[in-house]
Amino acid sequence: MGCNCFKASAIDDSRESPRDRLSSKASSDLRVSRVASSRREEVVRLKERPSSRDGRVMLIDRQTNGSTRVQTENFERKREKAAEYIIAHHPGIATVPKAAEGEHVAAGWPSWLAAVAGEAIRGWIPRRADSFEKLDKIGQGTYSNVYRARDLDHGKIVALKKVRFDNLEPESVRFMAREINILRRLDHPNIIKLEGLVTSRMSCSLYLVFEYMEHDLAGLASFPGLKFTEPQVKCYMQQLLRGLDHCHSRGVLHRDIKGSNLLIDNSGNLKIADFGLASFFDPHQNQTLTSRVVTLWYRPPELLLGATHYGISVDLWSTGCILAELYAGKPIMPGRTEVEQLHKIFKLCGSPSEDYWRKSKLPHATIFKPQQPYRRIVAETFKEFPAAALGLMETLLSIDPADRGTAAAALKSEFFTTKPLACDPSTLPIYPPSKEFDAKARDEEARRQKAAGGKGQNPERKGARESRAIPAPDANAELVLSIQKRQGQSNSKSRSEKFNPHQEDVASGFPIDPPRQSQVLEETNRDPQGHYIKRASHSGPLVHRAAWAKAGRNHDDAPKVSNGADLSTLSSLVAARSLLTDGRREKCGPSQPEVSNLIGKLPGSFNEVSDSIRKQDRKLQPQGHSGSYQREDGRTGSKDRMMQGYGSKGNKIHYSGPLLAPSGNMDQMLKDHDRQIQEVVRRARIDKAKVRKVQADGNQVPDYSIFSSGRGAL
Numbered sequence: 001m002g003c004n005c006f007k008a009s010a011i012d013d014s015r016e017s018p019r020d021r022l023s024s025k026a027s028s029d030l031r032v033s034r035v036a037s038s039r040r041e042e043v044v045r046l047k048e049r050p051s052s053r054d055g056r057v058m059l060i061d062r063q064t065n066g067s068t069r070v071q072t073e074n075f076e077r078k079r080e081k082a083a084e085y086i087i088a089h090h091p092g093i094a095t096v097p098k099a100a101e102g103e104h105v106a107a108g109w110p111s112w113l114a115a116v117a118g119e120a121i122r123g124w125i126p127r128r129a130d131s132f133e134k135l136d137k138i139g140q141g142t143y144s145n146v147y148r149a150r151d152l153d154h155g156k157i158v159a160l161k162k163v164r165f166d167n168l169e170p171e172s173v174r175f176m177a178r179e180i181n182i183l184r185r186l187d188h189p190n191i192i193k194l195e196g197l198v199t200s201r202m203s204c205s206l207y208l209v210f211e212y213m214e215h216d217l218a219g220l221a222s223f224p225g226l227k228f229t230e231p232q233v234k235c236y237m238q239q240l241l242r243g244l245d246h247c248h249s250r251g252v253l254h255r256d257i258k259g260s261n262l263l264i265d266n267s268g269n270l271k272i273a274d275f276g277l278a279s280f281f282d283p284h285q286n287q288t289l290t291s292r293v294v295t296l297w298y299r300p301p302e303l304l305l306g307a308t309h310y311g312i313s314v315d316l317w318s319t320g321c322i323l324a325e326l327y328a329g330k331p332i333m334p335g336r337t338e339v340e341q342l343h344k345i346f347k348l349c350g351s352p353s354e355d356y357w358r359k360s361k362l363p364h365a366t367i368f369k370p371q372q373p374y375r376r377i378v379a380e381t382f383k384e385f386p387a388a389a390l391g392l393m394e395t396l397l398s399i400d401p402a403d404r405g406t407a408a409a410a411l412k413s414e415f416f417t418t419k420p421l422a423c424d425p426s427t428l429p430i431y432p433p434s435k436e437f438d439a440k441a442r443d444e445e446a447r448r449q450k451a452a453g454g455k456g457q458n459p460e461r462k463g464a465r466e467s468r469a470i471p472a473p474d475a476n477a478e479l480v481l482s483i484q485k486r487q488g489q490s491n492s493k494s495r496s497e498k499f500n501p502h503q504e505d506v507a508s509g510f511p512i513d514p515p516r517q518s519q520v521l522e523e524t525n526r527d528p529q530g531h532y533i534k535r536a537s538h539s540g541p542l543v544h545r546a547a548w549a550k551a552g553r554n555h556d557d558a559p560k561v562s563n564g565a566d567l568s569t570l571s572s573l574v575a576a577r578s579l580l581t582d583g584r585r586e587k588c589g590p591s592q593p594e595v596s597n598l599i600g601k602l603p604g605s606f607n608e609v610s611d612s613i614r615k616q617d618r619k620l621q622p623q624g625h626s627g628s629y630q631r632e633d634g635r636t637g638s639k640d641r642m643m644q645g646y647g648s649k650g651n652k653i654h655y656s657g658p659l660l661a662p663s664g665n666m667d668q669m670l671k672d673h674d675r676q677i678q679e680v681v682r683r684a685r686i687d688k689a690k691v692r693k694v695q696a697d698g699n700q701v702p703d704y705s706i707f708s709s710g711r712g713a714l
């Protein structure tokens, strides 16, 4: 049975000029082989509607066994012709010039993709799922799962990024298409290469095929005992800046530069990855962009202050944070909320000058302008760093974006011209598996062991990289939670979810790979004691692309989620929310309902949800949940309660109230903020201890559900 996305779609009748064709050929690198061959019988019938006056085509997709096979000659002929063309013109490279949606469909693309992402797939032919063997899960992003797989056609290991869509909504497909478009525009040794796309018609999914990279910089940097030498730091920084320079010269802003997005292979090559938040930009146009991008710790002050006109300088700030982090051995500004992040920035880099406040006219300036200016203390704080490194840091971490220079200028700075020079990537050591993902998995395991027998504690973990113990929630937790709520899944579930290859593979058409000896060996080779230090997860983009789609957009690339006054409402609860995420529950003590219940009891502003947030929440509520929500026990609660700050499906708690009322006094705000969080945790601990005691006494466990008897349930 085909999925319901294969219905009908309008033909895109834009035609590709010979020039476009040439350029798409040049930029395309999709390898295709055996395009027309298939090991699994996947039959597609393409037929014109009898009365297709509107020029629509209907695609019926079926997976059949031999007896029900229906081969559409027309389709196969087209497909083969396309393959012949590619092979004749670009041996080994799939560059089929097809602009019309109908042709895309004929080339093997599903219609939902061809309908809205014609540009992204132009000139390419999809790879077949059965030409890959999925091996294991190697990463998880906000809207994707990443797998290591064997490319059976080319006999090499690749990374497959499975993009999650929200019911194939055109808007979320378009965002994914933007990522593909951007990746196709880039061609540089320090940028991850998109090698092709795999569609899986039955599950309506899409996989992006990338060259496989063994490590990421975040994982390596958190490897216990591993300290980069100066030539090594320079080598990584040089590669990062070269890749960035290429992006910027091609009109691309990455907007999520951070360690876990800098992938490193066993030859020491660093490649910038994850262009999910990237955007095209034109420095000559006054383009409006969203300020809700870049992972919190690496986000520049102007974005925290709500800037919607910016350029390459946002990536340079993040680069400055990474440079400092490589020398310091830990993230230099690990804020838990936007407010706290801004405060950390001001404390280290100084607050903006009067002149900057005046000329920048930043939306949140009135809220966050400190009463007393902060002095810049970068040089004092990092006085141990080599002078040339400090010099470059000072430039990249300039408060005024105009002072940050360019990637090209940074590459010419003293940092790279003074000795010791950057080493050659090939001389870098080969590290054991050390992705941020590996570190998290190991940490989970250690925690499980600890919970099981109290023996999982790794003594090395304690001392290592203190900063990693700080709860650092995803900056986009708010919207991700809302989306997940809509999807009926919880953040905690998706984080701790065990990869079930069978479930996914059956649906996707990938051959199922039985547990292999090599996998077992690999696991054994990794540190069995969980020595990788948890790097507090902070890898999500600020706004889930689907949230942008759902919330509607008010910038060219932005969701209509908040107005200027909503800064704190959207951001500040992330610290409290960190208590709610599964991965940190152990550390923080209380369970989700417990904390939520306590949050509900906090006074004043904590529970005062701004009107705009209420509106946003209403927008983001799942259909059928607008007036009531489902209790864990199946009964319904009232909408009002939800609007007071709780959104729930089952026991999934979603809180969307502001932690702080915006005020002019940032220090006071931060104090209140910390005090409230500490209070929540303290009380939750006490209550948890009470529960344990009751359990130990063999009595019934009190009902801690927020639904039990109103807010004062405790």
Ligand SMILES: Nc1ncnc2c1ncn2[C@@H]1O[C@H](COP(=O)(O)OP(=O)(O)OP(=O)(O)O)[C@@H](O)[C@H]1O
Binding pocket: 138, 139, 140, 141, 142, 143, 144, 145, 146, 159, 161, 192, 210, 211, 212, 213, 214, 216, 260, 261, 263, 273, 274, 275, 276, 435, 436, 437, 539, 540, 541
């Ligand atoms: N080419 C690759 N080779 C190896 N691992 C990869 C590759 N691409 C991605 N990964 C792993 O998968 C993780 C998630 O990938 P990616 O960052 O592209 O997804 P995402 O959904 O955009 O994530 P995020 O929420 O961090 O933005 C990465 O952090 C990385 O560890």
